Amino acid sequence: MSTDVNLTPTSAIVLGLLELIGEATPYDLKQAVGTTVGHFWTFQHAQLYTETERLSKAGLLKETREDGGRRRKHYSLTAKGRQALDEWRAEPATDVAELRDLAVLKLFMGGDPKVLGEAQLAAHEAKLQEYYAIRKLDQGLEPRGPWVALESGIEHEKQMIRFWRRLADSAA
Amino acid sequence: MSTDVNLTPTSAIVLGLLELIGEATPYDLKQAVGTTVGHFWTFQHAQLYTETERLSKAGLLKETREDGGRRRKHYSLTAKGRQALDEWRAEPATDVAELRDLAVLKLFMGGDPKVLGEAQLAAHEAKLQEYYAIRKLDQGLEPRGPWVALESGIEHEKQMIRFWRRLADSAA
DNA sequence: ACCGTCATGTAATCGGTTACATGATTCT
DNA sequence: AGAATCATGTAACCGATTACATGACGGT
Numbered sequence: 414m415s416t417d418v419n420l421t422p423t424s425a426i427v428l429g430l431l432e433l434i435g436e437a438t439p440y441d442l443k444q445a446v447g448t449t450v451g452h453f454w455t456f457q458h459a460q461l462y463t464e465t466e467r468l469s470k471a472g473l474l475k476e477t478r479e480d481g482g483r484r485r486k487h488y489s490l491t492a493k494g495r496q497a498l499d500e501w502r503a504e505p506a507t508d509v510a511e512l513r514d515l516a517v518l519k520l521f522m523g524g525d526p527k528v529l530g531e532a533q534l535a536a537h538e539a540k541l542q543e544y545y546a547i548r549k550l551d552q553g554l555e556p557r558g559p560w561v562a563l564e565s566g567i568e569h570e571k572q573m574i575r576f577w578r579r580l581a582d583s584a585a
Numbered sequence: 586m587s588t589d590v591n592l593t594p595t596s597a598i599v600l601g602l603l604e605l606i607g608e609a610t611p612y613d614l615k616q617a618v619g620t621t622v623g624h625f626w627t628f629q630h631a632q633l634y635t636e637t638e639r640l641s642k643a644g645l646l647k648e649t650r651e652d653g654g655r656r657r658k659h660y661s662l663t664a665k666g667r668q669a670l671d672e673w674r675a676e677p678a679t680d681v682a683e684l685r686d687l688a689v690l691k692l693f694m695g696g697d698p699k700v701l702g703e704a705q706l707a708a709h710e711a712k713l714q715e716y717y718a719i720r721k722l723d724q725g726l727e728p729r730g731p732w733v734a735l736e737s738g739i740e741h742e743k744q745m746i747r748f749w750r751r752l753a754d755s756a757a
Numbered sequence: 758a759c760c761g762t763c764a765t766g767t768a769a770t771c772g773g774t775t776a777c778a779t780g781a782t783t784c785t
Numbered sequence: 786a787g788a789a790t791c792a793t794g795t796a797a798c799c800g801a802t803t804a805c806a807t808g809a810c811g812g813t
Contacts, residue, residue, distance in 0.1 A: 512682065519678060521731050562693035570681075572741065774797105778796100785788085
C-alpha cells in the first residue's frame, strides 16, 4: 500500500507482462518471460515470487488466492500499477546500456582471441538462428514492440558475428 | 585463506587491474577502472573495498597496511591470485551476453520509438565520439586486449545508431 | 506402483547499490 | 580562515541468485 517502490527493470517486466496477459500466477509469468523478453533479459524464476509480492505490497498489483488445492496466488494490475507502467514506458532511457559482455571482458584482460572467438562465434550464430526462427512467426499483428526489439537483437547478433569473425581471421 | 571463492566479473576486473599496475589501494583501483574497463563495465567504488577484502580473505590478494597517517590498505596479487586470473582468462565464455538494454526493453513494452530513439541516438553518438577520442591515443603498444575490446564497443555503438536511426526514419 | 521429470514455492545467502561520514586539499 | 571539492572509507539495505523442498503427473 505504501506509495513508493523502486521500479527495477524486473518490475517493469512483471507489470508489462501482466498488462499483456491480464492475470497470472508467478509460474505463469515465468512461462511468459521464457517466450518473450526472456530472449534478451532473463532472471531466476524465484525472483518472480518476491517481485510480485513486493509490487503487491506497494499497491501496484492485486493479489487473490485460490481457495482449494494449492492456494496459488494470482496477480493482476491495479489502476496504480497500470499508471506506474505507463509512466515508466513514457520516460525515455537517457543512458546507453553497458555491454557487459564476458567474452569481451576476457579479451580486454588478455584472453586468447582465437579461443574466445571460436566459442563466441558458435554461440552467436546459434542465437541468431533462434531469432530468425522467432521472426518467422510474425503475423504482423499489434503490438509491434516485441518485433521491433527482435530486430535489434538480430542486428546485434550479426554485428557480434562480424566482430568475432574478423578477429579470428586477423589472427593468423 | 579458504580455497574457494566465486570469481565474479568484478573479481576478474580487480585481479586483472592488479596484474597491470602491480600494487594498489581500492581508490587506485577506482581510478584505474575509470580509465579502462569502466567504459563498458562499471560499478560503485564501494564495491572495490568489499571485493578486495573478499579476494584477500580467499588468499588471492596480499594486503599490507600503511603504518602512518591513513593506514590505507594496499593490495597485490598472490601466486594463487595470479593463477586464478590465468585460469579465468583461459576459460572461454560459452554464453552470449544478454543485451539488457533498458531502451530496447521499453521499446518491447510499447514505448514510443520516436521518444526513445531521440534520446538513444544522442546518447549513442556521444558514446561513439568518446570511443573515437580514446582510439586516437593508441600507440600500438602491447597489450592489445583493451584496444581490441574498444573496437567491439565502437562497432556496437555504430550498430545501435543505425538501429535507432532506421526506427526514427520509419516512424513518419 | 514406482520413477523420473515438470510444476511450484520458500529460505538463506551474497553481491551490489545507496547513503552516509570524515580526512585532505585547493581556492578565494 | 572558511568554503567547496576531492579523496577515502564504512555501514545498512535490497535485489538477485542459489539451494532446497514438496506436490503433481506422465510413462512403463
